[in-house]
Amino acid sequence: xxxxxxxxxxxxxxxxxxxxxxxxxxxxxxxxxxxxxxxxxxxxxxxxxxxxxxxxxxxxxxxxxxxxxxxxxxxxxxxxxxxxxxxxxxxxxxxxxxxxxxxxxxxxxxxxxxxxxxxxxxxxxxxxxxxxxxxxxxxxxxxxxxxxxxxxxxxxxxxxxxxxxxxxxxxxxxxxxxxxxxxxxxxxxxxxxxxxxxxxxxxxxxxxxxxxxxxxxxxxxxxxxxxxxxxxxxxxxxxxxxxxxxxxxxxxxxxxxxxxxxxxxxxxxxxx
Amino acid sequence: xxxxxxxxxxxxxxxxxxxxxxxxxxxxxxxxxxxxxxxxxxxxxxxxxxxxxxxxxxxxxxxxxxxxxxxxxxxxxxxxxxxxxxxxxxxxxxxxxxxxxxxxxxxxxxxxxxxxxxxxxxxxxxxxxxxxxxxxxxxxxxxxxxxxxxxxxxxxxxxxxxxxxxxxxxxxxxxxxxxxxxxxxxxxxxxxxxxxxxxxxxxxxxxxxxxxxxxxxxxxxxxxxxxxxxxxxxxxxxxxxxxxxxxxxxxxxxxx
Numbered sequence: 279x280x281x282x283x284x285x286x287x288x289x290x291x292x293x294x295x296x297x298x299x300x301x302x303x304x305x306x307x308x309x310x311x312x313x314x315x316x317x318x319x320x321x322x323x324x325x326x327x328x329x330x331x332x333x334x335x336x337x338x339x340x341x342x343x344x345x346x347x348x349x350x351x352x353x354x355x356x357x358x359x360x361x362x363x364x365x366x367x368x369x370x371x372x373x374x375x376x377x378x379x380x381x382x383x384x385x386x387x388x389x390x391x392x393x394x395x396x397x398x399x400x401x402x403x404x405x406x407x408x409x410x411x412x413x414x415x416x417x418x419x420x421x422x423x424x425x426x427x428x429x430x431x432x433x434x435x436x437x438x439x440x441x442x443x444x445x446x447x448x449x450x451x452x453x454x455x456x457x458x459x460x461x462x463x464x465x466x467x468x469x470x471x472x473x474x475x476x477x478x479x480x481x482x483x484x485x486x487x488x489x490x491x492x493x494x495x496x497x498x499x500x501x502x503x504x505x506x507x508x509x510x511x512x513x514x515x516x517x518x519x520x521x522x523x524x525x526x527x528x529x530x531x532x533x534x535x536x537x538x539x540x541x542x543x544x545x546x547x548x549x550x
Numbered sequence: 551x552x553x554x555x556x557x558x559x560x561x562x563x564x565x566x567x568x569x570x571x572x573x574x575x576x577x578x579x580x581x582x583x584x585x586x587x588x589x590x591x592x593x594x595x596x597x598x599x600x601x602x603x604x605x606x607x608x609x610x611x612x613x614x615x616x617x618x619x620x621x622x623x624x625x626x627x628x629x630x631x632x633x634x635x636x637x638x639x640x641x642x643x644x645x646x647x648x649x650x651x652x653x654x655x656x657x658x659x660x661x662x663x664x665x666x667x668x669x670x671x672x673x674x675x676x677x678x679x680x681x682x683x684x685x686x687x688x689x690x691x692x693x694x695x696x697x698x699x700x701x702x703x704x705x706x707x708x709x710x711x712x713x714x715x716x717x718x719x720x721x722x723x724x725x726x727x728x729x730x731x732x733x734x735x736x737x738x739x740x741x742x743x744x745x746x747x748x749x750x751x752x753x754x755x756x757x758x759x760x761x762x763x764x765x766x767x768x769x770x771x772x773x774x775x776x777x778x779x780x781x782x783x784x785x786x787x788x789x790x791x792x793x794x795x796x797x798x799x800x801x802x803x804x805x806x
Binding site: 441446447449457460 | 603606608611613633634635637638641642644648650651652653661662665666715716719
């Protein structure tokens with residue numbers, strides 16, 4: 279009897295959690311899918327419409343997002359990998375504990391503050407201006423703690439399992455580190471994917487670090503460039519019906535990208 | 551240093567503390583004869599694994615370890631030998647089979663061979679991989695597909711792969727830390743047979759908490775109890791006429 283009550287309660291909680299998620303997804307599909315279908319492949323390659331004139335596409339911001347996110351990833355991978363190696367190989371030492379604490383704190387840091395700081399330091403202070411690179415620096419900084427936390431976790435497992443093995447085979451310190459990365463590489467990949475999923479949807483930092491422009495394809499690193507979430511933010515609050523539709527379509531695309539990244543994360547962690 | 555010495559290892563005197571706890575207490579005059587199987591027995595917590603990891607200086611990787619004394623490998627104090635050089639001569643096999651799961655059978659063996667610069671040409675490495683698998687009695691089971699992931703092997707096969715991985719570096723000594731305790735009976739028997747075969751070429755120091763196993767495979771045996779060396783000698787003598795009452799109890803299975 280008691281276990282039945284608990285079962286029903288658990289199920290109720292599950293449904294309660296499941297409801298908003300499925301409602302959002304359902305709403306996105308109902309409102310977004312027709313928009314994408316009506317524009318076809320052009321939705322992924324084209325230029326956003328002028329007010330009141332059709333759907334067009336979000337090719338410019340898809341390109342922008344991919345560009346910014348790629349550079350952000352290139353910036354954050356070496357930093358988070360080196361940080362993780364330091365933290366794991368020096369466990370117990372003060373600096374390692376401090377680094378770990380810092381990384382975990384930055385993880386919860388409001389991303390809008392990262393945006394403002396990067397604007398002040400890089401865009402204004404160092405004169406980088408508002409462009410894809412500055413945006414990528416902001417997103418890279420946001421990504422670092424996400425991938426670091428995950429990488430630390432997995433490197434630590436690899437260390438537990440293989441540190442003594444590596445040394446017992448007469449490997450040098452640097453070879454042992456390489457062995458740990460090689461055996462913990464799913465974790466490193468997972469860390470990067472989780473970081474990617476996080477920064478794909480970030481709007482606030484891009485508002486501070488890029489010029490909001492949706493109508494130009496990328497020509498150089500200094501081209502005005504923007505991302506999918508920024509377009510959603512701007513178009514959803516515009517007074518034009520067709521822009522609202524574009525925002526719904528773009529939201530579905532963004533949701534699917536993030537969903538895909540999480541599915542990939544599942545796949546990479548499922549081994550053994 | 552010389553290979554002609556009758557003993558590979560000689561523990562002149564040894565004390566070990568971990569986090570200020572006295573783990574190995576004044577172990578003296580323990581000599582490990584070349585080309586033999588030397589078993590270290592004792593109940594859990596008696597310091598068997600600690601002693602083993604002193605011999606290839608793996609213990610020193612841990613925080614809070616203090617070692618005092620003198621241990622000779624081929625007549626040379628191990629604490630004066632570069633640990634990397636020492637470990638290439640003194641291989642180790644652990645309790646839990648731990649092949650590199652992200653690598654193929656071939657790469658598991660080739661990895662350290664390449665990393666340590668033992669061989670560079672592919673044909674050379676191929677030959678070392680093959681010979682190591684043959685020596686570890688695994689070749690027949692895996693020769694058809696060396697590119698298979700190591701994780702596809704059974705526990706016993708994984709442990710023999712790990713032995714092959716260690717043998718590929720041509721060690722003089724192989725330290726084995728309860729190598730059969732996580733393996734099924736059939737797999738364990740194969741490893742015991744392998745141990746007896748291998749002593750023709752190398753010296754094996756085997757930690758075992760199972761007196762029957764020690765009696766089956768070892769030429770010499772020692773008993774550790776609470777960090778102290780109770781006695782050691784030829785297995786036959788120790789098992790038939792134990793000098794210490796503790797040994798008698800342990801061998802009879804009334805302790806541990």
